[in-house]
Amino acid sequence: MRVSFVVICLFLVTRLHAQVNNTHAAKYGETITAAGLSRQLHVIAGPEMEGRETATRGQERAAAYIISQFSAAGLQPGVNGKWEQHYPLYSDSLLNSTITVGKNTYQFARDFLADLRAGNNQDLKVSRVYYAETVADYARLDVKGQVVMIRDGVKRGLYRSKGNLEERISIAKEKGAAAVLVISPAAGRYKSLEQQKLRSTGMYWQKDTTANPNIYYITPALAADILNTDKADNLLEEIDRGWKPPVVSNTAVRLLFNKAATILQPSNVLAYLEGTDKKNEIVFVTAHYDHLGKKDNEIFYGADDDGSGTSAVIEIAAAFARAKKAGNGPRRSMVFMTVSGEEKGLLGSQYYTEHPVYPLVNTVTDLNIDMIGRIDPAHEKDTNYLYIIGDNKLSSELRPINEKANDTYTHLKLDYKYNDPNDPEGFYYRSDHYMFAQHGIPIIFYFNGTHADYHAATDSVDKINFELLAKRARLVFYTAWDIANRDEKLVVDRHDR
Ligand SMILES: [Zn+2]
Known part of the structure; x- marks a missing residue:
């Protein structure tokens, strides 16, 4: 005492x-x-x-x-x-979300997941997608209003030196990107999960979401379609071995995301x-x-x-x-x-x-x-x-x-x-x-x-x-x-x- x-x-x-x-x-x-x-x-x-x-x-x-x-x-x-x-407490549920690449339409919870909380309703059509591997890559890119693809960096300690995922997403946000596509093998693993759990946020605390880019976690196969490469099966392994995706892919992509937001x-x-x-x-x-x-x-x-x-x-x-x-x-x-x-x-x-x-x-x-x-x-x-x-x-x-x-x-x-x-x-x-x-x-x-x-x-x-x-x-x-x-x-x- x-x-x-x-x-x-x-x-x-x-x-x-x-x-x-x-x-x-x-x-x-x-x-x-x-x-x-x-x-x-x-x-x-x-x-x-x-x-x-x-x-x-x-x-x-x-x-x-x-x-x-x-x-x-x-x-x-x-x-x-x-x-x-x-x-106020917020609770969001997904109405519909698809990603279209050329003539191929990809489905939520099968080919990709989205961050429902941070996501804003979006129907975005672009003719190119940027790829940013490292924090340094961003320095050379103007991605304002654009779609940026990154890879998830959790698999290897190696990638921490290139900036962890959260850091790279926040750079995309700072630079005013409209959407971030994260190549993530996990994105395809939830097909069997109860769909309702994936499609609802549950209750969450007030957050400023107005300036955030939408974040989509996409399968390597979907990423390969956008990158126009045939490396779909082992895309991340190829990148790890040194293959460099094009900094700009001239691909027509449409991102559709609609949620219903409830305020409790x-x-x-x-x-x-x-x-x-x-x-x-x-x-x-x-x-x-x-x-x-x-x-x-x-x-x-x-x-x-x-x-x-x-x-x-x-x-x-x-x-x-x-x-x-x-x-x-x-x-x-x-x-x-x-x-x-x-x-x-x-x-x-x-x-x-x-x-x-x-x-x-x-x-x-x-x-x-x-x-x-x-x-x-x-x-x-x-x-x-x-x-x-x-x-x-x-x-x-x-x-x-x-x-x-x-x-x-x-x-x-x-x-x-x-x-x-x-x-x-x-x-x-x-x-x-x-x-x-x-x-x-x-x-x-x-x-x-x-x-x-x-x-x-x-x-x-x-x-x-x-x-x-x-x-x-x-x-x-x-x-x-x-x-x-x-x-x-x-x-x-x-x-x-
Ligand atoms: Zn208690």
Whole structure:
């Protein structure tokens, strides 16, 4: 533990004030109960919510339920008068795509594949195709609006020295090429794959695709047709042996690519509780409400992941709202945010921190809860524990605050094992607090570790330890209470994000 002498002195000075607040803290902290959390979690991890996959009906139902609970507790909508911050997710499916060379028409998934995400609708007719073997080749070519053929370079280490595939595609992009044809033996290997998988992107995060060339991965046979050579069977081997395709092939080629693009609108749900004399400073308490949805008709309930955190955020919010109603509201404002998109790659929290409703510079902390209703195999004997992650990375004050709250009220064994930056699990990078930390906001990640039901359909509500869940949720409450009521804003004096 690295607590400076100055911090200890500050603690002594502010102790009296803290004690006055603390008598109130316990009164409201104790309203976070196993029974209340159980009531929430039975709905959130119930079959109606269908596993809460982002951008599905289940997620929308979960959002509506969370809003009803925030509203009933007396919180305010947190997004400029609305409860939800919607963000775009994309899902594309291929309608049709062919490549025509002279009189020969080649088919998607038989003769070539295309990058559906990056691809833009295209019906391009050219009378020549350029071949660029190396990065240096591009220097001599003007390929703006043209079609460039390259070979995939993954087969031999040799080719790395000539620029890897990604690098050569990005040069084609920089030079304004309209399409890139990548000779790839793998392009013909997917005939037996489920066509639907090849023809749909699944959900993906917002990307700027406007200036990208379309990328087609073509079989050596298709490439040989364009290059007008009979080396179709062993084209890449011939190139490896030193055969040079013509830099320009005068071949009539038509590239046709049509996709249907869908924009989905999942949401983060934000509840706001206005502070008193320091209301412009904001304390965040977060959890993700999305989970994995359904696979074939099996529901992945996500009771621990992260129904437990979602229930905790609702009950913590309600406890703060009770305090405010009784005239003991926090000095700083509170935002209780449940995000979606976490299981898809922290998308909801990334979107929020890139489109913040409250200035990030005034955002004091994010206390993020992700899985606090179970025990992991390492703690089967002593279950009175909680992993604390990331608490000392940006502020030297956060760990002492959290430990003091724990020493005073909850008496959990705080386990810092996963705070080790060299821990191979890398949990610090794996939940929504990480997005806040990237913006320099001090965070704590509260976590019970993984277990046999992690990301399985068996992560169900009957396995939750509600007494333990309540105790852990109360620790978050008391830590939030201290941060929201202390005289000085939490310092940011470390930079180990
Ligand atoms: Zn998860």
